[in-house]
Amino acid sequence: MLSENGYSVEIFELEEKVGGMSKSIELFSQIVDIGPHRFFSKDTRLNDFWHSHTNGEYEKVSRLTRIFYNRKFFYYPLRGFDALFKLGFLESTLCVLSYIKAKISPFKGDSFESWVANAFGYRLYSIFFKSYTEKLWGIKGSELDADFAAQRIKGLNLYEAVKSAFFGNGGKKHKTLVDEFSYPKRGCGVVYENMKDEIIKRGGVLHCNVEVLGITTQDKKAVGILTNKGEFSGDIVISTAPFRDMVLSLDELDSGVKTLAGRLKFRNTILVYVEVGDLALLKKHRLTPNTSLVLGEHSHDCENLGAVITSKVTPTPKSPQNEQSPTAIPRILEEENQATNEKSTSQESSFENNTKKSQKVDSSTATILKQSAKDSRICKNAQNVSDSLAAGFCDDFVGCQGNDKGATLSVVTAVAASDSRKSAQKPTLFKDNWIYVHSKDTQTGRITNFANWTKDLQCGKDSAILCLEYWANDDEALWNLDDKALSEIAKRDLLESKLVADSSLIKNTSVLKIHKSYPVYEKGYKDNLHKIYKALDSFKDLYFIGRNGSFKYNNQDHSILMGLMCADKILGRECDLWHINTDYDYQENGKA
Numbered sequence: 001m002l003s004e005n006g007y008s009v010e011i012f013e014l015e016e017k018v019g020g021m022s023k024s025i026e027l028f029s030q031i032v033d034i035g036p037h038r039f040f041s042k043d044t045r046l047n048d049f050w051h052s053h054t055n056g057e058y059e060k061v062s063r064l065t066r067i068f069y070n071r072k073f074f075y076y077p078l079r080g081f082d083a084l085f086k087l088g089f090l091e092s093t094l095c096v097l098s099y100i101k102a103k104i105s106p107f108k109g110d111s112f113e114s115w116v117a118n119a120f121g122y123r124l125y126s127i128f129f130k131s132y133t134e135k136l137w138g139i140k141g142s143e144l145d146a147d148f149a150a151q152r153i154k155g156l157n158l159y160e161a162v163k164s165a166f167f168g169n170g171g172k173k174h175k176t177l178v179d180e181f182s183y184p185k186r187g188c189g190v191v192y193e194n195m196k197d198e199i200i201k202r203g204g205v206l207h208c209n210v211e212v213l214g215i216t217t218q219d220k221k222a223v224g225i226l227t228n229k230g231e232f233s234g235d236i237v238i239s240t241a242p243f244r245d246m247v248l249s250l251d252e253l254d255s256g257v258k259t260l261a262g263r264l265k266f267r268n269t270i271l272v273y274v275e276v277g278d279l280a281l282l283k284k285h286r287l288t289p290n291t292s293l294v295l296g297e298h299s300h301d302c303e304n305l306g307a308v309i310t311s312k313v314t315p316t317p318k319s320p321q322n323e324q325s326p327t328a329i330p331r332i333l334e335e336e337n338q339a340t341n342e343k344s345t346s347q348e349s350s351f352e353n354n355t356k357k358s359q360k361v362d363s364s365t366a367t368i369l370k371q372s373a374k375d376s377r378i379c380k381n382a383q384n385v386s387d388s389l390a391a392g393f394c395d396d397f398v399g400c401q402g403n404d405k406g407a408t409l410s411v412v413t414a415v416a417a418s419d420s421r422k423s424a425q426k427p428t429l430f431k432d433n434w435i436y437v438h439s440k441d442t443q444t445g446r447i448t449n450f451a452n453w454t455k456d457l458q459c460g461k462d463s464a465i466l467c468l469e470y471w472a473n474d475d476e477a478l479w480n481l482d483d484k485a486l487s488e489i490a491k492r493d494l495l496e497s498k499l500v501a502d503s504s505l506i507k508n509t510s511v512l513k514i515h516k517s518y519p520v521y522e523k524g525y526k527d528n529l530h531k532i533y534k535a536l537d538s539f540k541d542l543y544f545i546g547r548n549g550s551f552k553y554n555n556q557d558h559s560i561l562m563g564l565m566c567a568d569k570i571l572g573r574e575c576d577l578w579h580i581n582t583d584y585d586y587q588e589n590g591k592a
């Protein structure tokens with residue numbers, strides 16, 4: 001918008017690629033995002049803007065997201081009988097009673113815990129929200145501000161969820177419950193690459209690999225930035241770098257306000273990507289949702305697994321939609337369920353064929369994959385994993401060859417030949433886009449399966465890349481573990497939860513650490529933040545936008561909107577940037 005209106009735009013980017021946490025990266029010869037990256041907005045302007053930057057190459061993805069709790073998958077949004085059956089009649093009754101109790105005598109205070117317990121009852125809070133939330137934020141639900149819940153699950157409560165589960169919702173869906181979303185075929189980062197191209201086409205300049213260290217002002221007017229490559233001047237400064245650091249860099253800001261800014265906390269994310277194969281086997285012998293659940297929970301004691309699969313396996317879907325979009329598979333599987341038993345005989349023979357094929361693949365020795373390193377952080381970390389495996393860390397390790405120049409990404413493909421028959425018979429892998437992991441016996445809080453997004457992400461490869469998310473503060477042991485140890489934790493989480501049936505299915509791992517990925521909404525944060533915002537209002541031509549940039553728990557849509565509205569403001573239109581996100585949901589609901 002600014003370059004369109006005659007402004008000369010210069011971008012200073014810390015990384016080699018634009019897109020921030022919403023970029024896509026190449027890994028194991030496939031494409032992945034930084035964890036799951038679903039775009040969704042009800043705002044027409046935003047939707048049009050976002051779609052116009054996909055080159056028209058996007059798919060409608062059917063969202064399947066479940067909660068993994070007690071080794072069971074609970075559909076999210078809740079499905080009445082599904083939840084009832086899996087929680088058990090007694091537990092479900094207790095949940096409803098707990099909800100009624102909260103309605104009669106609501107929890108006091110404005111913590112996340114009291115907010116959710118009032119909306120869902122304490123019992124459901126403790127089953128479906130507590131563990132994930134505490135893993136994510138590293139503090140108790142009672143110490144987390146209700147803003148987190150208000151932003152993300154506002155308008156949703158047990159009554160609405162159950163009503164929607166049993167009766168539908170007249171076409172209206174809470175934002176958290178939308179079950180279809182647009183997704184660029186080759187990853188959400190395409191949108192940001194296209195925005196960059198557009199800016200450059202209009203004369204904008206992009207400086208990559210430059211770290212902005214601070215903002216310079218004169219008489220409380222922004223006049224430029226200080227970077228690790230020198231000083232740059234400008235008439236207007238818009239910052240998306242971590243809010244606390246940039247605020248602390250302002251020489252003309254009151255020291256009391258700086259003290260408040262110094263108290264703002266960020267949480268870090270650790271992503272462990274795990275390549276799981278052989279997907280050909282999984283695809284050809286797709287399991288029904290129920291079978292998948294059974295295998296997920298009990299695959300360890302399935303000596304007669306071949307027989308289990310023979311009776312439950314689902315034929316390869318013939319729908320052209322399935323050919324184009326693996327994400328459509330979960331829904332179709334359910335429809336095809338009925339036809340399953342009739343076709344079991346022919347499937348049995350095809351299963352045998354594929355077992356043989358898989359044996360052949362599995363019994364090969366380690367393969368070395370080489371790939372251009374497009375992303376500096378991923379390159380560094382993946383290289384470390386290779387090194388650690390080479391040191392003999394991993395049980396499955398067969399061989400490894402590093403790249404002497406370090407310019408390409410070398411990844412170990414480790415396959416245990418001795419386990420090949422066993423793994424070929426245990427083709428279990430969840431079919432969700434991502435799952436929330438609420439079990440206490442796993443450290444991860446969320447797992448994405450990129451094989452269930454678009455076919456193009458897989459680039460013709462026959463394996464699935466999972467991404468396991470962990471969170472930690474700077475001073476926590478987890479954050480300071482090396483890649484080898486983190487990979488091992490991820491493998492253990494997958495195997496012990498039975499989400500992956502056998503270690504021989506795990507081919508590669510790669511670790512990406514994201515520093516300051518979440519602004520922490522600790523109770524009381526708001527008072528300090530508003531004082532800082534107020535003090536910053538006295539500066540001219542200086543804007544703080546984005547998730548870390550303005551200390552707001554933004555999704556992509558919120559951050560894009562902040563960018564657009566910041567341009568609006570510079571172009572003379574009235575708007576309050578500080579209130580986007582919190583208030584924005586209200587505007588959205590109004591328009592829906």
Ligand SMILES: Cc1cc2nc3c(=O)[nH]c(=O)nc-3n(C[C@H](O)[C@H](O)[C@H](O)COP(=O)(O)OP(=O)(O)OC[C@H]3O[C@@H](n4cnc5c(N)ncnc54)[C@H](O)[C@@H]3O)c2cc1C
Pocket residue numbers: 012013014015018019020021022034035036037038039040210211212213240241242269469514517545546547548549554555556557559
């Ligand atoms: C694991 C995970 C999953 C997510 N899932 C979703 C999802 O499903 N849907 C969704 O909509 N959103 C999701 N998000 C949130 C989404 O990533 C963010 O909302 C979005 O990326 C915010 O964009 P931004 O521009 O505000 O910030 P960022 O993405 O953080 O971009 C900031 C930019 O500034 C650069 N920068 C930072 N510091 C400096 C510096 N000192 N000097 C120079 N440059 C600097 C960064 O390199 C980056 O390019 C997820 C985030 C994570 C971590």
